[in-house]
Amino acid sequence: MSKIKITRIETFIVDLPTIRPHHLSMAVMRNQSMVIIRLFSSDGIEGIGEATTIGGISYADEFPEGIKLAVDTYFTPLLLNQDSTNINFLMKLLDKNISGNNFAKSGIETALLDAHSKRLGVPLHNLFGGAISENLPVLWTLASGDTDKDIEEAKKSISDKKHQVFKLKIGSKKPEEDIKHVAAIKNALGADIKITVDVNQAWSEQVAKRAIQKLQDAGVDLIEQPLAKHNFEGLARLTSYFEVPIMADEAVATVQDAFKLAKLNAASVFALKISKSGGLTNIARQAAIAQGAGISLYGGTMLEGTIGTVASAHIFSTLTNLDWGTELFGPLLLTDDIVKKPITYQNFSLEIPKGIGLGVELDMNQVEKYKRK
Ligand code: MUC
Ligand code: MG
Incomplete structure (x- = not known):
């Protein structure tokens, strides 16, 4: 042939x-x-x-x-x-x-x-053995830059049944200001609403130690990438010191990063993204390392549009240890789309398109x- x-x-x-x-x-x-x-x-x-x-x-x-x-x-x-x-x-x-x-x-x-x-x-996920679930839970990132606007955005999102878990972007302000902002949101939304904070590498280890203690006391559920991405040892120290789980994001780019972080017990959760890893097959490889090490997974986004989001959803749907759900909300942050049929988001989840391939077509x-x- x-x-x-x-x-x-x-x-x-x-x-x-x-x-x-x-x-x-x-x-x-x-x-x-x-x-x-x-x-x-x-x-x-x-x-x-x-x-x-x-x-x-x-x-x-x-x-x-x-x-x-x-x-x-x-x-x-x-x-x-x-x-x-x-x-x-x-x-x-x-x-x-x-x-x-x-x-x-x-x-x-x-x-x-x-x-x-x-x-x-066949749908794309079939190339990886098939989807475990047809829907994936999706959180929303509150990052308007204003505490009251963030609270309003979260409350509307909960009542619209769009999202019930929220990630707050911090690290650009003084830690005390960030902690105040996070505590106000956690307080306004109540103990049942899970809150993650993403520091995007902004803190030194000393600052992180003080700030994470306060965030833990405020009831934050997950701390994402507090330190510079190369500081695996520092991340390991924070992971063993705190009760609140620490998630690696920028640190866990490649399959090799996943292996090194797992060996160091440097994170309780890995945020996986098809972009950082160089594709979907490498996500499956990172997930196998995490599974072997008892590390939980989270389906991350590089704030892609519909095509990248759907690609991520196909591979994430095949993972057994996706304990922290996903943040595949990229298309919802955009005013418009370039595909014929946008993704359906409902009941706090995203529906994986049912067609063959990715299941989306360019318009x-x-x-x-x-x-x-
Ligand atoms: C990141 O670092 O996690 C994901 C959601 C969001 O708001 O920003 C990204 C990047
Ligand atoms: Mg992140």
């Missing part, structure tokens, strides 16, 4: 406004820029993927313009004319020839997996509207 070849790869950047400014420790987002990848093969099947980061170049090493350039200049020549159906071979080829660039690799792997599952006539009129010229 002649092989099914990759014939063309198209990339473009889409800029979508956010519904309100989103305040993180390193940036304030007013729009989201996504690199969309269309991968065409000789059997006529098209796969789509997304490579997205946060705040231009402020969150990660990769950035939208660079991701597009890397895919066009370096990824595409390696992939053209290769067998579109052998995804393990193609990802190994990319890893051998291209250092890092995991966000771009994730976008390409998503497009290959979308195409191949369409070819086989080319919407793409034209938001595509960067």
Whole structure:
């Protein structure tokens, strides 16, 4: 049988406004820029993927313009004319020839997996053994920059049955101010509403020790990435010192990071993201390490649009130890979408699309509207 070849790869950047400014420790987002990848093969099947980061170049090493350039200049020549159906071979080829660039690799792997599952006539999660659940719980991040607005946003979200767990972005202000903000929200929402705080690496170990004690006393349920991502030992000390669980986010990018953190007992929870890990297959590998080490999982987001969010949902739906649910709310932070049928969010959850492949299709009129010229 002649092989099914990759014939063309198209990339473009889409800029979508956010519904309100989103305040993180390193940036304030007013729009989201996504690199969309269309991968065409000789059997006529098209796969789509997304490579997205946060705040231009402020969150990660990769950035939208660079991701597009890397895919066009370096990824595409390696992939053209290769067998579109052998995804393990193609990802190994990319890893051998291209250092890092995991966000771009994730976008390409998503497009290959979308195409191949369409070819086989199955939903994408079937390539990983099938979904354990058709719905995934989704929290919401309160990050308007204003305590009262955050409380209002959370209360509306609970009464609309959209979200009942909230993550607060802290670390850009003085720790005392952040603690006051968090305690006010926890107090207003009540003990039954779970609260996570994401410090996005902003604290030193000394500051973290004092602040986490107070956050624990205020009833916070989970502390995300308080220290710089390289400080695995510090994270291990905090994990053994505090009762409140510590979650690694930026620290646990690759499969190798997961192994090192597990060996050090450096976190109780891993926040997994397809972008950091370089794709969906690496999420399955990180999850296996976590399962072996007794570490719980959380389905993270790089605030992707619908394509990246759905790709994440497919792989997260296959994980056995997704104890902390997900934060796959990216599309809800955006004012509009570029797919024909948006994801359904209801009953505090996201529904995994039922069609073949990712189960979502680009709306080319919407793409034209938001595509960067
Ligand atoms: C992060 O660091 O977790 C996820 C949700 C959100 O609001 O920001 C991101 C990034
Ligand atoms: Mg985080």
